[in-house]
Amino acid sequence: MTNKEIGSKFQELAQLMEFHGENPFKIRTYQNVYATLRKLNEEVGTLTEEQLQSIKGIGSAVAGKIRELEDHGEMRTLRKYQDMTPAGVQEMLTIRGLGPKKIRMLYDHLQIESVGELRYAILENRLLELPGFGVKTQEDILQKIQYFQEAKGQFRLATLDVVAERLLTRIKAIVPEWEGQPTGDFRRRMQVLSEIAFLVPTVQLKQIGTWASELFTSYQQSNGELAGIFDEIYPVRFYGADDANWGSELAKTTGGHMWESFEMPAQPFQSEAEVFNALQLPYITPECRDLRIPDYSTFDPDALIRASDIKGMIHVHTTYSDGINSLDEMAAAAKSSGYEYLVITDHSKSAVYANGLTVDRLRNQWDAIDAWNRNHAFTILKGIECDILTDGSMDYDSDVLREFEVVIASIHAQLKMDEEKATNRLIRAIEHPNVHILGHLTGRLLLSRAGYPVNHQKVIDACASNQVSIELNANPFRLDIDWTWIPYACDKGVRIAINPDAHSVRGYEDITYGITAARKAGLKRSECLNVLGKQDFIDYIRSK
Numbered sequence: 001m002t003n004k005e006i007g008s009k010f011q012e013l014a015q016l017m018e019f020h021g022e023n024p025f026k027i028r029t030y031q032n033v034y035a036t037l038r039k040l041n042e043e044v045g046t047l048t049e050e051q052l053q054s055i056k057g058i059g060s061a062v063a064g065k066i067r068e069l070e071d072h073g074e075m076r077t078l079r080k081y082q083d084m085t086p087a088g089v090q091e092m093l094t095i096r097g098l099g100p101k102k103i104r105m106l107y108d109h110l111q112i113e114s115v116g117e118l119r120y121a122i123l124e125n126r127l128l129e130l131p132g133f134g135v136k137t138q139e140d141i142l143q144k145i146q147y148f149q150e151a152k153g154q155f156r157l158a159t160l161d162v163v164a165e166r167l168l169t170r171i172k173a174i175v176p177e178w179e180g181q182p183t184g185d186f187r188r189r190m191q192v193l194s195e196i197a198f199l200v201p202t203v204q205l206k207q208i209g210t211w212a213s214e215l216f217t218s219y220q221q222s223n224g225e226l227a228g229i230f231d232e233i234y235p236v237r238f239y240g241a242d243d244a245n246w247g248s249e250l251a252k253t254t255g256g257h258m259w260e261s262f263e264m265p266a267q268p269f270q271s272e273a274e275v276f277n278a279l280q281l282p283y284i285t286p287e288c289r290d291l292r293i294p295d296y297s298t299f300d301p302d303a304l305i306r307a308s309d310i311k312g313m314i315h316v317h318t319t320y321s322d323g324i325n326s327l328d329e330m331a332a333a334a335k336s337s338g339y340e341y342l343v344i345t346d347h348s349k350s351a352v353y354a355n356g357l358t359v360d361r362l363r364n365q366w367d368a369i370d371a372w373n374r375n376h377a378f379t380i381l382k383g384i385e386c387d388i389l390t391d392g393s394m395d396y397d398s399d400v401l402r403e404f405e406v407v408i409a410s411i412h413a414q415l416k417m418d419e420e421k422a423t424n425r426l427i428r429a430i431e432h433p434n435v436h437i438l439g440h441l442t443g444r445l446l447l448s449r450a451g452y453p454v455n456h457q458k459v460i461d462a463c464a465s466n467q468v469s470i471e472l473n474a475n476p477f478r479l480d481i482d483w484t485w486i487p488y489a490c491d492k493g494v495r496i497a498i499n500p501d502a503h504s505v506r507g508y509e510d511i512t513y514g515i516t517a518a519r520k521a522g523l524k525r526s527e528c529l530n531v532l533g534k535q536d537f538i539d540y541i542r543s544k
């Protein structure tokens with residue numbers, strides 16, 4: 001082992017001990033070993049016991065541990081602390097600049113056990129309630145974990161969209177006549193993906209090739225393809241094509257599950273429309289090419305939901321619970337974006353971490369909503385995101401629940417459940433007579449936290465028999481219900497509510513990712529809940 005490797009083991013030990021609140025003197029000793037070893041000229045493995053112990057800061061205990069590492073590649077004390085620390089916490093400790101003290105506080109106060117949970121807690125502003133954590137600290141930590149996670153090679157679509165924009169600005173400075181087009185998983189709008197891809201005219205691919213060393217951290221070129229790493233971590237791929245085979249190459253590089261049922265025509269085509277024509281199919285929208293439908297010939301691209309079809313924003317938080325913007329600000333923003341109505345759904349009373357609403361504070365909010373509605377030509381509906389408690393009961397009595405115009409039921413706590421427990425918990429909530437919409441069905445956070453396991457079929461069936469709509473949570477971290485289950489829900493007649501779960505005015509923009517996921521599922525306008533105009537929406541909700 002090198003001095004650096006050995007030093008890192010001591011550093012890890014010191015961090016774990018600090019997390020567990022051990023003797024600060026010992027911790028300091030182990031912290032110093034790292035610095036000491038890094039300064040040594042010779043490798044410690046070559047030193048005798050005596051030489052080792054003569055180094056300032058290395059006593060017999062430390063020397064013994066170094067020997068252990070040299071001889072067995074392992075240190076028992078370190079193993080002991082690793083075993084008593086959740087894996088997610090150990091991962092958090094490897095994020096530079098976060099540190100054991102902060103992690104301990106997050107663990108104790110917010111039960112945060114993984115990088116994913118931490119990331120999401122920041123997005124919900126939950127760190128602000130802790131001493132020493134301000135908006136600045138939150139942002140700082142968010143940046144650190146963003147880099148940490150994405151360095152692992154998987155990205156959320158929303159992240160790559162931003163990167164792609166930055167990349168295109170650079171490219172267009174080099175290739176002003178840029179005619180590239182997105183392709184691959186990126187064009188099919190996969191929610192988690194490993195690269196950005198473009199189809200590019202061969203001439204322009206050559207131009208990019210000439211500038212590759214300026215554009216990319218590293219790159220490779222072969223067979224009319226160029227693959228590079230942009231901004232140190234983001235993989236980008238360019239495929240070359242010409243007018244004569246543009247359509248065929250675009251269809252081929254876009255890919256998708258549908259090509260398991262269809263053979264790509266051998267003859268080259270200029271446009272994708274011609275490719276589908278040759279197959280006697282309607283034009284299959286790129287994001288829909290992963291659909292597993294028995295008969296693609298009935299596919300109607302014009303029936304697919306579009307962002308402009310959405311009439312109302314459902315599932316919005318304000319400063320009454322854990323949102324950043326006030327009720328007035330959220331309402332004004334929804335109104336000026338042209339929506340007809342807004343369903344404000346702050347957290348219910350058990351969600352203490354999110355400043356959940358007591359019945360008294362609810363009444364204040366309702367007064368504020370009434371006042372707004374009197375003074376504006378725009379309707380706020382009184383909603384709630386009501387916690388589903390551990391046993392599946394709701395967080396308010398029915399008397400209170402009845403007073404809301406819209407009730408979303410969501411699970412936020414006690415997420416560790418087996419499939420049966422989770423499924424029953426959800427179904428009990430769905431069967432509650434005052435529940436209208438089931439919020440983020442599995443609780444998953446993409447690339448951050450797996451959801452609890454659920455029997456989707458049973459949950460969807462229960463929604464169908466109780467006229468409960470299912471939310472497609474549009475937050476790019478959630479996109480929950482998973483799009484692959486939407487066709488089944490629609491078959492059963494369940495309406496899909498595409499909800500931003502906005503915690504700020506900016507959060508409204510997430511709706512586009514919900515629309516994308518819905519389109520991937522082939523969701524038709526008529527199958528969505530919030531395409532209904534205000535009165536139709538109210539009538540539909542009340543008809544339960």
Ligand SMILES: [Zn+2]
Pocket residue numbers: 385410412439440
């Ligand atoms: Zn929620």
Ligand SMILES: [Zn+2]
Pocket residue numbers: 315317385501
């Ligand atoms: Zn929410």
